[in-house]
Amino acid sequence: xxxxxxxxxxxxxxxxxxxxxxxxxxxxxxxxxxxxxxxxxxxxxxxxxxxxxxxxxxxxxxxxxxxxxxxxxxxxxxxxxxxxxxxxxxxxxxxxxxxxxxxxxxxxxxxxxxxxxxxxxxxxxxxxxxxxxxxxxxxxxxxxxxxxxxxxxxxxxxxxxxxxxxxxxxxxxxxxxxxxxxxxxxxxxxxxxxxxxxxxxxxxxxxxxxxxxxxxxxxxxxxxxxxxxxxxxxxxxxxxxxxxxxxxxxxxxxxxxxxxxxxxxxxxxxxxxxxxxxxxxxxxxxxx
Amino acid sequence: xxxxxxxxxxxxxxxxxxxxxxxxxxxxxxxxxxxxxxxxxxxxxxxxxxxxxxxxxxxxxxxxxxxxxxxxxxxxxxxxxxxxxxxxxxxxxxxxxxxxxxxxxxxxxxxxxxxxxxxxxxxxxxxxxxxxxxxxxxxxxxxxxxxxxxxxxxxxxxxxxxxxxxxxxxxxxxxxxxxxxxxxxxxxxxxxxxxxxxxxxxxxxxxxxxxxxxxxxxxxxxxxxxxxxxxxxxxxxxxxxxxxxxxxxxxxxxxxxxxxxxxxxxxxxxxxxxxxxxxxxxxxxxxxxxxxxxxxxxxxxxxxxxxxxxxxxxxxxxxxxxxxxxxxxxxxxxxxxxxxxxxxxxxxxxxxxxxxxxxxxxxxxxxxxxxxxxxxxxxxxxxxxxxxxxxxxxxxxxxxxxxxxxxxxxxxxxxxxxxxxxxxxxxxxxxxxxxxxxxxxxxxxxxxxxxxxxxxxxxxxxxxxxxxxxxxxxxxxxxxxxxxxxxxxxxxxxxxxxxxxxxxxxxxxxxxxxxxxxxxxxxxxxxxxxxxxxxxxxxxxxxxxxxxxxxxxxxxxxxxxxxxxxxxxxxxxxxxxxxxxx
Numbered sequence: 001x002x003x004x005x006x007x008x009x010x011x012x013x014x015x016x017x018x019x020x021x022x023x024x025x026x027x028x029x030x031x032x033x034x035x036x037x038x039x040x041x042x043x044x045x046x047x048x049x050x051x052x053x054x055x056x057x058x059x060x061x062x063x064x065x066x067x068x069x070x071x072x073x074x075x076x077x078x079x080x081x082x083x084x085x086x087x088x089x090x091x092x093x094x095x096x097x098x099x100x101x102x103x104x105x106x107x108x109x110x111x112x113x114x115x116x117x118x119x120x121x122x123x124x125x126x127x128x129x130x131x132x133x134x135x136x137x138x139x140x141x142x143x144x145x146x147x148x149x150x151x152x153x154x155x156x157x158x159x160x161x162x163x164x165x166x167x168x169x170x171x172x173x174x175x176x177x178x179x180x181x182x183x184x185x186x187x188x189x190x191x192x193x194x195x196x197x198x199x200x201x202x203x204x205x206x207x208x209x210x211x212x213x214x215x216x217x218x219x220x221x222x223x224x225x226x227x228x229x230x231x232x233x234x235x236x237x238x239x240x241x242x243x244x245x246x247x248x249x250x251x252x253x254x255x256x257x258x259x260x261x262x263x264x265x266x267x268x269x270x271x272x273x274x275x276x277x278x279x280x281x282x283x284x285x286x287x288x
Numbered sequence: 289x290x291x292x293x294x295x296x297x298x299x300x301x302x303x304x305x306x307x308x309x310x311x312x313x314x315x316x317x318x319x320x321x322x323x324x325x326x327x328x329x330x331x332x333x334x335x336x337x338x339x340x341x342x343x344x345x346x347x348x349x350x351x352x353x354x355x356x357x358x359x360x361x362x363x364x365x366x367x368x369x370x371x372x373x374x375x376x377x378x379x380x381x382x383x384x385x386x387x388x389x390x391x392x393x394x395x396x397x398x399x400x401x402x403x404x405x406x407x408x409x410x411x412x413x414x415x416x417x418x419x420x421x422x423x424x425x426x427x428x429x430x431x432x433x434x435x436x437x438x439x440x441x442x443x444x445x446x447x448x449x450x451x452x453x454x455x456x457x458x459x460x461x462x463x464x465x466x467x468x469x470x471x472x473x474x475x476x477x478x479x480x481x482x483x484x485x486x487x488x489x490x491x492x493x494x495x496x497x498x499x500x501x502x503x504x505x506x507x508x509x510x511x512x513x514x515x516x517x518x519x520x521x522x523x524x525x526x527x528x529x530x531x532x533x534x535x536x537x538x539x540x541x542x543x544x545x546x547x548x549x550x551x552x553x554x555x556x557x558x559x560x561x562x563x564x565x566x567x568x569x570x571x572x573x574x575x576x577x578x579x580x581x582x583x584x585x586x587x588x589x590x591x592x593x594x595x596x597x598x599x600x601x602x603x604x605x606x607x608x609x610x611x612x613x614x615x616x617x618x619x620x621x622x623x624x625x626x627x628x629x630x631x632x633x634x635x636x637x638x639x640x641x642x643x644x645x646x647x648x649x650x651x652x653x654x655x656x657x658x659x660x661x662x663x664x665x666x667x668x669x670x671x672x673x674x675x676x677x678x679x680x681x682x683x684x685x686x687x688x689x690x691x692x693x694x695x696x697x698x699x700x701x702x703x704x705x706x707x708x709x710x711x712x713x714x715x716x717x718x719x720x721x722x723x724x725x726x727x728x729x730x731x732x733x734x735x736x737x738x739x740x741x742x743x744x745x746x747x748x749x750x751x752x753x754x755x756x757x758x759x760x761x762x763x764x765x766x767x768x769x770x771x772x773x774x775x776x777x778x779x780x781x782x783x784x785x786x787x788x789x790x791x792x793x794x795x796x797x798x799x800x801x802x803x804x805x806x807x808x809x810x811x812x813x814x815x816x817x818x819x820x821x822x823x824x825x826x827x828x829x830x831x832x833x834x835x836x837x838x839x840x841x842x843x844x845x846x847x848x849x850x851x852x853x854x855x856x857x858x859x860x861x862x863x864x865x866x867x868x869x870x
Contacts, residue, residue, distance in 0.1 A: 094324035102324075181325035210324050220318035223326045230329055231318050238331050245328040 005107045005149050012108035013143040015273070016115025021122055022286040023083050023173060024199050048076040084124070084169040085117040087139075088157070088193065089149075090178030091128040093225045096151035100207035103151050105269030106177055109205065111143035112276070112285075113175055118142070119288045122173070129157045132164020154225055156182035158189045171198045175284070180204045180249065186256035193262075200262035201284050202253065208270045211246065213239035294367030301362040305355060312351045350862055357855040364848035371842070377472045377490070377831075378433075379415035380463040381406065383447050384477035385424035386454035387755075388817040391478070391579040393498045398823070399449050401496040402476040409474075410437040419466060420444075423459035423477075424451030424792075425756040429466070448774075450581075450793045452756040452814035460491065472831045478823045486829030497823025501527035503574050504582035504818030506556065508811055510570065510752055512590050513562060519587060521559040521572055525551035526819045535559065537572045544571075565589065569796070569809065582818040585811040586796060588751045593742045594621035598642075600632040606647060609719055616731050619738035629741055643741055645713045651681030654721050655695035665692045666740040667701065667713075670732045679721035689714060701733070709785075711744075713737070748789075748799060748806050755794050755812040761787040766802035773797065773810075 052061060052072035060074040087110055089095075096103035110126065117124045126139035126146065130153035137147040155163070157178055168174060174197040180186070194200045216239065220231045232238065250266060257264040263282040267275040279285040293299070323329065389399040410418075418440050420430035431443045456477060463473045472490050475481075478497025486493060507522035525531050530552040538544035551557055563570065566589075573584035597620050601607040610631050614620040631645045655678045661668045673693070678700055689702040704712045719725045743749060749760045761768065768780045768787055773795025780787060789799065789808065797808040 097324050098322050179324055181327050183325075183327055207324070209321075210328075214321070218318040220320045221326060221329050222320065222322045224322050224324055226326075228326055230326055232329065232331065241331050242328055245330070249327065 001147060001149055002103070004104055006144075008104040008107035009111045009143040009146055009149070012111025013115045015108070016112035016143075017119065018288055019112065019116040019276070019279075019285040020119035020288040021083075021085060021113070021117045021173065022280075022283050023120060023122070024283075049073045050076060083120070083122045083198075084172035085113065085122045086166070086168045086172045086174040086197075087113055087124060087126045088133070088166075088174060088176045088178075089126065089128050090157050090176070091130045091151050091153040091160070092156055092178075092182070093152055093154065094179055094181055095205075097207050097209070097224055100209055100269060101272075102179070102205065102207045102269045105267075105272045106151070106205055107143075107149055108272060109177055109203065109267070110149075114143045116285050116288070117173075123169075125169070125172075127166050129153060129160035130155060132160055133166035134164070135166075156184060156225075158182065158184035161189060161192055165192070168193075168196060170196050173197070173199050173201075175201045175203060177203045177205055179206055179210065180253055181206075181210065186253045187259060190256050190260045190262055194260045200257075200260070201282060202257055202262050202264045203279070204250070204253065204264065204266040205269055205272075206266060208268055211266075211268055213243045215239075292369055294369060296366060298362060298366040301365060302359070304358055304362070308351075308355055308358060312347055350859055353855050353859040353862070357852045357859065360848045360852035360855065364845050364852065368844045368848065369842065370844060377415065377470060378417045378419070378467060380419045380421060380467050380471045380473050382421050382423050382427075382456060382459045382463055382473060382475045382477075383430070384454045384456060384475070385422045385447065385449055385451040386817050387449050387451065387581040387812055387814070388497070388579065388820060388823065389449040389478050390581055391497065391500055391502070391820050391823070393500060393578070397449075398478040398496040398498070399447070402478075402494070403444060403447075405494060405496065406440070406474075406476065407437060410440065415472070419463075419471070420447075421459050421463055421466070422447060423454045423456045425453055425455065427455055427459035427462045429462075448793065450755070450812075452754065452812060452817060480822075480824045480826065481828050484828055488829065489832035491829045492831055493828040495824050495826055495828075497820065498825060499823055500578040500820040501531060502577050502579050502582070502818055502820045503527075503531070503533045503551075504579065504815070505572065505574060505585050505811075505813065506582070506815040506818055507558075507813055508572070508585040508587055508752075510563070510587035510590055512565070512592055515565055517563045517565055517567065517589060519559075519561050519563055519570060521585070522556050523549055523551065523559065523574065524556040524815060524818065525553065526821050527553060528821070529553050530555075533575050533577075535572060535574055537561075537570065539563070539570050540568045565592070569807075578820060579818060581794065581812045582814070585813070586809045587811075588796075588807055588809045591748065591751055593619075593745060593747070595619055595629055595738045595741045595745075596621040596623055596625065596627045597629045597631065597738075598627035600630055601647060602633055606633070606719065609725060610647070613725075613731055613734045614738070617735045617738050619735065619742065628745070629738070641710075643711045643713070645715060645737065647715045647717065648681060651679060651683075651716065651718045652721060653682050653698075654679040655698065655700070657695070659700070660691075660694040660696075662690075662692050665690075665703070666743070667692050667703065667733060667736045669736050671729050671736075673724075673729055675723075676727055676729060677721070677723040679718040680716035681718075683716065686714070709744075711740075746801070747804070748808060751807060752809045752811070753791055755791055755810055755814065757791055757810075758788040759791060759808055761789055761799060761801060761806075763787060763801050769800040771798040771800075 049062065050073065052074050056074045062073050062075050065071065065073045089106060089110055095106050114124050114126065124140060126136040127133045128136055128149065136149060138145040153160070174193055176193060190200065190202070214234050216234050216236070218231065218233050220229055222229050254264050263284070265278045265282050267278060276285065389402070390397050417433045417435055419433050420440065420443055422428045422430050430446055434440045434443065454477065456475060460473060460475065467473065472492070475491065475493045477495050479495055481493045504524050504526065505521060506524045507520065509520045510517050521535070523535060530550060532548060532550045534546050534548050536544040536546045549557055568589065570587040571584065577583065597614055599607050599610045601610060627642050629643045629645065631647055633647055657673065657676070659673045659678065661671055661673065678695060680698065680700055682698055684697065689699065689704040691699040691702045693701040698716070700716045702714045706712060717724065724730050744762060746762045746764055749762070753759045763785060765782065765785065767782065770778045770789060772793060774793050789797070791797070791810040794810050794812040797810060799806045799808055
């Protein structure tokens, strides 16, 4: 794995310790863990009483109530669960656009989220798109232990989803980090990701060059994924049209997110540290 | 054909070519930029100057026009020349200007045939440059160098063929010097060359004459003969056999008098007759023949200039001798007022216009010779002084006086010119002890003296002249206007006392000097030109092939300039039509 990415993971891990993942209520489910779930369980926190049903554990019969009312009642306690974060990283080549800090920012953001999830006693899984959805080796460990984080896929996330779909944990928190610069319609992809998730956050991570209208002059633009080229003379009208194209793309994703209940935010890779407040704004992170 | 450059440093301007190329390359270069996706780069407006999507360099058409025009201009500025083999050398045409070329054959003169030949030569083998030289009484360049037939034809009207002779040899020499032995020389005349084997490889001799029978008046004069005028006419027959002709003579408005003449081959007949002195101009002519110029003459009454002489000698013997001698010359005017010559014994002051002859009659030394005579002096013309005894005083020359006749170191006759141009003569002669007055030399001295005085008097020195002769006009500094028979008027605003009048055409000249107007008759009298028996047609000599081709420096600036202009015009058209950027 690239040394810069390794360094970014370490830095993100360190930065993420200041934050905790802000879990929605519906996400309080999962495997037995140390965090209160929303259902009854085996924790020591009392939740309710109900009549004894055959098969209930006799240890939870409240004998005091039986003595006063001659009715068998059992105590119910809240369950302790471990929430889960599914971190989906766009592994296409556009995420490591040459001359930009896009790849490092992706790694750094993923590490921040993973570290924040750990602070929130969440388990985590890191999915990297490519020839299908694949988990990163050691993704359950702290980010500095992750391996094979590479952005060299020629597939867009929607194509990866079609090739080898992931097995996300039910009611887990899912976060997609991508530049969203692929031509597929966003809604089908978002519906697939949103399915069975407690919440879906879509973080569009753009390089500044992606977000800024190009300078005037002759440009031979090369697609970082397909290698296709186009020679264009940029003037004021085309620069404006570029900005309009970007706004239109973002609007399309925003509309799709709104339809499926996902949250969308856009970050600039070069200004990542200053943009973390955006993640607080969409209630993904909270200061630890 | 290797071109060379006049200003090779101008090639430094070729540095503009890579500069222009760099400008276009920088302007048209596509900055490569890798983007995340082309998703955002799909625009509705196509690129204006982005070129195709192929990776070769796209440069507009106008760039190549500008590049080429720039290169051409730089080369033109460098002044390219190259040496090209010229098809012909510069041409110098020697034109025989004598009037024999006016002789006609089949109604066409030799001059017209020569001119037609020249035009044909220009049409088929145009020389790069042409210089015309007239071979008249003296060779004369006709205008400057011309390049086209139209320019040459504009000069040809000056070729009038009116000269009494043609100095062809001198003209050919002048042509050789003018052409620096590099130019081809073409002689256009009416007779064959003296040496028909022409060795000069750059000389071609073309004759357009023809042997033609011709009568001509070859000599004509009208001189004073006492109180009458004596006329002399010489008529020559230049035919191969005896031919008749008629001579007509007319004076003023009288009916012409004719006389039939029969002259054998080559015979010249002299006709002499007298006319009253008061008879005005005489016109004599022959029947029309091939050459009209020599068929007629006009003779004006001869000038009868006389000198007013005042004899102021106290010695009666001397005075009588002087008067008798002056009368014998026939040049003394009847009156003596306002004298033009004063003969005196002492140094009397002469008037403003008169010359003086101081005759010192004393002296008893008789000189028998030898006498030293300045034969170049006007007074000494015809003097012999053989056996003459000259008596006079033994004296020495006065400073400023030029001795004309000396006996040893004793001046016998001397002359001095004063500041006003008057001559003051001193005659050291005592007739009582001499024999000079009894010899023909004595009246000769006086005739020379009066003739000299006449020659220095204002006006023409003759009024009947041959064609081409220079006629001297004495003036007192006033303006002179000369009207030629062909209408040409020449004005001389200031003359220096003497003016030589050229007579290029025959006819009556009008010479106005101050308030007086004199007439001058000029007649074409040249037996050599009138003799058409030696005229011929043909070509002698030929320009050598080797001399036809020579390397001449030819400037190629105009070629590059024109090409650049054409390119820039096309460039402008492309720009205006909006096609240059495609």
